[in-house]
Amino acid sequence: MLPGQDRAARHVLLVCLAAGATTLVDQAVLNIAVPSMRQSLGAGPADVQWIVAGYSLAFGLALVPGGSLGDRYGRKRFFLAGVAVFLLAGIVAATGTAPGTLIGARLVQGAAAGLVNSQVIGTIQDVFHGVDRGRALGLYAVTGGVAAALGPPLGGALVAGLGAEAGWRCCLLLSTPCAVLTLTLATRWLPPPRRTSGEARLDILGLVLACGCTLTLMLPFIRTPDSVAQAVAWPCALAALFVLHQRLRARRSRPPLVHPALTSSKPYLLGTGVAMAQFGSSLALSLVLTVFAQDGLGLSALVTAAVLLPSAAAMGVSSAFAWRVVRRLGPRTVHAGLILGIAAALAGALVALRVPEPGLPVALAGTYMLAGLASGLTVAPNQTQVLQHAPAEAAGVGGAILQMAQRIAAAVCLSAVSAVYLHTGSGSPRAAYALASCVCGALLAVALVLALLRGSTATPRSPARAATKATSAEVRRREVT
Incomplete structure (x- = not known):
């Protein structure tokens, strides 16, 4: 996994990756099953909106409190509690017979997922340092990105294979075995709770x-x-x-609550802005493509899943090798990824307008695969650059603020871009998708500007600070082993 690391550190990383996959695939897998779920429960538009978006809302609300609690009282107990609650709430949601039950269960499940993921980022910050931290964060980003990208194909396959009623319930149960495995491994392999913040009183x-x-x-x-x-x-x-x-x-x-080093660091703030624009654009493009494929082109859930699948594979491959690109290009790796993403969004718009309908699914899959490649080159390197400006005592909060900002951006971009598509889609679904894709490209252009500004404000670390950090890393590594 990380060849330079000892066995205990690899076990910790495996637990973090399992948690990321468990909590992030759960949200993505449900989107494609919404029509069958709505019909099965007799849910209204407002109910569906709360079922889908309530998870993200609760997720975002739990991130900063979870990161702060982990910094001050140790991460393991909150990690275990979050996974256990996530597991139980998922079972309640899958067996629910009324929209209200499902809404409540998804809110609880989202809060638990936010608590878990804030501990994951903090744990990676605690255990890994230097190049190893970048690789660990890269693997975490790969796992989360691929899990999110695999969600719609998995959901489509379950609905198509099991039928509408059993399909959407199995979508909600898909994360259950993953949660059980994560809970078991975390009990054995996560390091004992240890405060990283010097002050015990919580704000x-x-x-x-x-x-x-x-x-x-x-x-x-x-x-x-x-x-x-x-x-x-x-x-x-x-x-x-x-x-x-x-x-x-x-x-x-x-x-x-927010460490002063975070609010006073321009590279941290600009990098968070890059993450917000990129994350919001990526999710919005995925949603609009899913709606366009099913409603605009009349494709089935299974065929739509096949259109989305190459992007997941492309993101996994490019994320796995992104750290090699970073060694050659450094921070410019993020710039390259964003430029490729802009090109993919514009190519998608052109394809939607020009390609004949029989070849359109394949052409869309190709442009979306380019978008997956771009995300793989952008997400992990940018996240590493952002979090290197978070001090050890605020590692959990620093990661939580980054994720919370992404969740807020996702809510804004999903609403805005889908509104663009729906507002113009009555005349021509192709033109509506092209316009929405151009909007996503514009968001990535904003991210590129912020990334270039960050490059001009970042300053190299002094040798003394680097030596101090190396010594601290060795002490922590001994504590883990």
Whole structure:
């Protein structure tokens, strides 16, 4: 897995990868089964919206509190608790007979997934350092990306093979054996709980304000607000209160929820912006392509899954070799990946407008495969560059903020890009898909600008700091073994 690492570190990484696959495939696999689930439960549009998007909402809400708790009280106990709750909530969701039961179970499951993934990032930060950390984060990104990309094909195969009723329930149970395996391995192989933050007291008010800000940011994209002004006012007000509260705590020499090194680091903030634009564009393009293939072209769920499958394979291959490209190109690897992604989005738009209908599924699969290659070159290298600016005592929070920002971006981009497609799709589905694909390309262009700006602000680390970090890495490695 990582040839330079000892056996204990490899076991820890295996647990982290299993957790990432378990929690991320669960959301992706359900999307393609929504029509059969809606018919089976008699769910209305609002119910379906909460079932699908509620998972992301709860996931995003749990990330920063989970990262902070792991930093302060140790990660293992929260990791185990999160996987156990995720497992039980998944069983409840799969056996539910009413929309309300499914909504509640998915909210709980999303919160548990957020708690688990915040511990995963922190654990990787604790155990791996230098080049090994980059490779470990790369493997984690590969696992999550491939799991998310494999979700629709797996869901389509289950619905097609088992029928509508049993199919969508099996989609929800697909992560159950993975969760059991993850729980078993984590009990044996995760290192004992160890605080990485020097201060035991938790910033409770900061947690409440952070959760409230995340909730009010994401909720308008799940449920239509009463007014635009109200939708904008609440998150802005809570964000202002959060910033003020963090500054007051810092002045009083009390540790804020968000470590000052994170908010004062331009490379961290710009890298997070890159991740937001790339992640939102990737998910939005996948959703629009799925809708266009089924509603616009009349393809079955199984054929749609076949169109999406090459992208998953391409992302897995390019992610696995991305660290080799990084050794040659350095930070420019992210630039190359984003440029390739822009080209893939524009090629998809051109294909939708020009290619005759019999050859269109194959052509779309080809352009989406290029998008998968681009994601593999972008996600892991960018994530590594972002998290290298997070200090050890804020590793969990730093990773959690990055993931939370991506979840918020996903909610915004999924809503906005799908609205672009649906608004223009009544006249010509092909033109609507082309326009939506161009919007996704524009988002990647924004990410490219931010990545170029980050390159101009990043400063090399001093030798003294590098030596200190190397010594710290050796101490932690001994603790793991």
